[in-house]
């Protein structure tokens with residue numbers, strides 16, 4: 001008989017365990033930083049300018065390697081940048097999403113199905129043939145998210161995706177990601193400075209001094225930051 005079965009059954013799709021990273025000697029950005037996002041939940045990451053949020057996301061996407069500690073995530077992982085102009089590379093919406101599927105070597109019909117499925121998920125199917133330059137900022141961010149959905153990403157990482165958007169488009173985007181997380185079982189980690197966005201997530205992390213100093217209830221994090 002096992003002595004204790006009251007184990008925590010939560011599965012985490014994003015796990016950062018004691019990660020340290022410095023860009024330069026004597027300037028450690030992350031200091032034994034740990035965080036974990038439960039599968040199928042929408043969490044946000046907050047912290048002052050320069051606190052290391054983007055560095056942590058770059059570590060999560062393998063663009064950087066931690067100097068100590070480990071990172072585990074449920075693949076595939078999708079990433080949405082602050083500035084979509086650095087992410088969308090093809091001339092049209094449909095071509096851009098299809099381009100993200102090249103590595104998977106899917107049959108053309110499956111690619112077409114995935115592109116349309118992803119555009120439907122972000123309510124932009126009518127833009128399939130639209131040139132990228134003719135999209136608004138909010139539409140570009142949704143196309144970047146559609147790219148991740150087309151790849152059937154389990155984890156979605158977003159670095160200040162609303163930074164360049166006006167207030168209405170900002171709330172539309174955060175609501176849409178909240179819905180996608182709930183309807184498709186995606187796990188999302190969203191970096192932001194905008195406290196009103198905390199109303200849409202399941203939990204939040206506050207990064208300070210290279211580690212998470214508070215986590216959990218988004219409203220408590222909001223309170224801490226506003227004081």
Ligand SMILES: Nc1ncnc2c1ncn2[C@@H]1O[C@H](COP(=O)(O)OP(=O)(O)OP(=O)(O)O)[C@@H](O)[C@H]1O
Nearest residue numbers: 023024029047048049050051052053054055056193
């Ligand atoms: N490419 C780089 N080379 C050297 N130092 C860097 C580089 N990128 C970031 N840093 C430094 O690492 C620290 C953390 O930066 P990071 O961009 O991760 O912060 P952030 O929390 O995302 O800030 P912000 O809210 O302004 O986006 C800062 O001191 C920054 O100057």
Ligand SMILES: [Mg+2]
Nearest residue numbers: 053054055159
């Ligand atoms: Mg940043």
